[in-house]
Structures are given as structure tokens and as C-alpha cells.
Amino acid sequence: MGKPKVGFFDFSSCEGCQIELTNYGDADFLELLNHIEIVEFREAMSEKADHLDIACIEGSFTRESERKRLEDIRARADVVISFGACASTGGINALKNHQSDFKEYVYGKDADSPHLQSNLKALPVEAAIKVDYKVLGCPMDKYEFLNIVSSLLHGKTPYIPDYPVCVECKRRETICRFDLGDHCLGMVARAGCGAPCPADGIPCEACRGFVTNPNEDSLEKVLIDHGMPEERARTKSRMFTNTMRSDA
Ligand code: SF4
Ligand code: SF4
Ligand code: SF4
Numbered sequence: 001m002g003k004p005k006v007g008f009f010d011f012s013s014c015e016g017c018q019i020e021l022t023n024y025g026d027a028d029f030l031e032l033l034n035h036i037e038i039v040e041f042r043e044a045m046s047e048k049a050d051h052l053d054i055a056c057i058e059g060s061f062t063r064e065s066e067r068k069r070l071e072d073i074r075a076r077a078d079v080v081i082s083f084g085a086c087a088s089t090g091g092i093n094a095l096k097n098h099q100s101d102f103k104e105y106v107y108g109k110d111a112d113s114p115h116l117q118s119n120l121k122a123l124p125v126e127a128a129i130k131v132d133y134k135v136l137g138c139p140m141d142k143y144e145f146l147n148i149v150s151s152l153l154h155g156k157t158p159y160i161p162d163y164p165v166c167v168e169c170k171r172r173e174t175i176c177r178f179d180l181g182d183h184c185l186g187m188v189a190r191a192g193c194g195a196p197c198p199a200d201g202i203p204c205e206a207c208r209g210f211v212t213n214p215n216e217d218s219l220e221k222v223l224i225d226h227g228m229p230e231e232r233a234r235t236k237s238r239m240f241t242n243t244m245r246s247d248a
Contacts, residue, residue, distance in 0.1 A: 004053035004153065007040030008083070009073055011059030011066055012093055012122065017084035018043050018058055020139040032146065035153060052077040054152065056135075056145075060086045060093045060122040067128050074129040079152060081133045082125045084140035089209040089241035091138060093122035098238060133158055136208035138240055141193055161191040162212050165204050169195035177203050183223055185237060188214035207240045 008018055018041075022029065039049035055077035061070060074080055085091035096102040103111035110116070125131055133152075135145045144160075151158040165186035169176070177184040177198055184198060189206035197204045216237070223233035 003035060003037040005039045005049055005051065006036045006054045006056065006149075007049055007052045007073075007077070008038070008043070009040070009055060009057045009069075010042065011057065011070075011087070011125070012062045012118065013059030013084070013086040013091070015043070015058065016138075017086075017135075017140040020084075020142050021145070023142065028146070032149070036149065050076065054079045054081060054149070056081045056083040057087050057125050057131075058083040059125075060090055061125050061128045062093065062118040062120050062122045064119055070125060070128045079132045080125075080129065081135060081145075081148065082131045083135050083145075085136065085138035085207055085209070085240050086122075087125045088131075088134040088136050090122045090124050092240055094241060095122075095238065097121040098235070134160065136160070136190060137193060138207040141208075144192055163191050164211055165189040165191045165193065165195050165198075165206075165208075167191055168193070169198050169204075171195075172199060174199045178222070178226055181226075183226055183228055183236070185219065187222070188216070188219050188237065205239045206237060209241050210237075 008021070010018060036054075038045075039047065039052065052073075055073050057070070057073060057080060061067070082088040086093055090097070099105070103116055107113070107116060133148055135141065135148060137144070148158040148160075168191045169186055172195060174195060175198075177186075182203055184203040185206040186195065186198065186204040188210050189204050190208045190211050193208055195204065219237065220233045223236060224230055228236065
């Protein structure tokens with residue numbers, strides 16, 4: 001049996017997750033290429049494939065016109081992986097879901113440029129097509145991607161944690177941001193990253209999205225109890241996802 005054919009596709013995103021793919025270092029990346037054949041990857045090649053074993057999709061779904069392209073990828077692929085926060089949760093693009101003047105705010109006089117026009121909220125890819133697995137994070141965690149691909153190659157279901165970042169933070173004995181007078185979303189954020197942000201002295205902003213059934217009431221109360229203004233506490237969790245209640 002030949003190597004599985006893998007394609008990479010991008011929608012509304014900074015393309016940082018695809019760049020992260022090239023950041024493995026030669027040894028890891030070449031080892032990955034020993035096991036998969038990349039047959040479509042706009043960043044690096046012009047070839048197209050009729051059939052894909054795995055399609056990795058980066059970026060949010062934010063234009064109705066993108067639906068057909070997503071459906072075409074889904075029809076060609078046995079397995080679809082949403083690749084990074086933009087594709088998996090809406091990502092940082094989802095900040096536009098809460099603001100009408102976002103384009104002017106970000107792009108100033110260029111706000112009317114044709115490539116900036118979009119007619120939907122910034123949504124995860126699964127709002128348009130079935131997604132089989134998600135590689136979370138902004139950027140996606142390249143080692144989690146390797147684990148998912150490795151599991152698929154071995155016929156196993158990839159394991160994606162569904163417990164909070166606090167668990168990983170405690171495991172590495174990091175002092176809690178709240179004990180340092182700061183805030184943090186680690187109690188509702190989905191683990192799997194190893195809690196690098198608190199260990200580096202910055203709060204977790206939940207770039208990997210949330211655990212199943214996050215306790216938003218408790219999060220809001222803890223943030224307020226630690227001095228955050230109420231409105232800020234209510235919207236704090238919007239940074240990287242469109243899926244929390246505060247998004248409604
Ligand atoms: S998840 Fe982050 S790094 Fe990846 S494409 Fe979106 S904004 Fe860029
Ligand atoms: S710093 Fe954040 S992730 Fe770590 S224990 Fe405190 S709340 Fe949880
Ligand atoms: S600690 Fe939080 S913000 Fe940092 S990588 Fe993990 S989930 Fe993302």
C-alpha cells in the first residue's frame with residue numbers, strides 16, 4: 001500500500017498553521033514525509049489530486065462562496081482535519097462576530113478592499129462540512145498534528161484531551177496567574193498544549209477552544225472576583241472562539 005495522500009487547504013486565516021508545519025526542523029519533517037505523500041499544498045506546489053486520504057483545512061468559513069470549495073474538498077477526502085483555531089473554533093477571526101466596524105478598525109482606509117469582504121460570521125469549518133478531527137491551537141500544535149496523523153496511520157482513534165489547561169499547569173508546578181494578581185482562562189480552556197503560556201508568565205487565552213460544557217458562570221465570577229470589570233469578564237472568552245455563550 002502506498003503512502004496516504006494528504007492535502008492542505010486554506011480559507012480565511014493568517015496561514016500561520018501551514019507555516020508552523022514547516023517549523024518541525026528537518027529531521028521531524030522529513031520523517032513525516034516518509035509516511036505521507038503531500039499531493040496538494042498551495043504554499044508549495046501547483047498540482048491537484050482527485051482523491052485525498054486526509055484533507056487538512058486551515059482558516060475560518062466566513063463567505064457563503066466558500067461553501068462549495070469546502071464541499072468539494074469533503075467529497076474528495078476520506079478524512080477531514082480542521083487545522084488550527086481558525087478552522088476548528090472560528091479562531092481570532094471570530095472577534096469580528098461582535099463588532100460592525102471591525103474592518104475600519106483593523107484596516108483603516110483599505111477596509112473596502114475586495115478581498116476583505118465577507119458575508120458570514122467567522123465560523124469553524126464544521127459549520128459547512130463534516131469534520132472528523134481537530135488540531136487545536138493558534139497556531140496549531142505541530143506535535144498534536146503528528147500524533148493525530150500517526151494514530152490515523154495506525155488505525156487508531158486520535159486522542160484529544162477534554163480537561164482544562166489547569167491540569168497541565170498544575171502538573172508542571174507553575175504558579176497560578178490568579179495568585180500573581182493576574183487573570184487566566186485555563187479553567188475552561190481545553191488542554192493538550194502543556195500549558196506553556198502561564199509557564200512563560202502570560203495568561204492562557206484559550207487558543208485551543210474550550211472543554212465540553214465549560215462552566216462559564218464560574219469563569220465570569222472568578223474573573224470579576226479578581227478585579228476584572230463585569231463587561232470585560234463576560235466577553236473575555238471571545239478571543240479565540242465563536243462557540244461560548246457570550247457569543248450569542
Ligand atoms: S489558528 Fe492562528 S496561526 Fe493558525 S491560521 Fe488561524 S490565526 Fe493563523
Ligand atoms: S495559571 Fe491559569 S491554567 Fe494555570 S492553574 Fe492558574 S488558572 Fe489554571
Ligand atoms: S496555555 Fe492556553 S493560550 Fe496558551 S497554548 Fe495552551 S490553550 Fe493556548
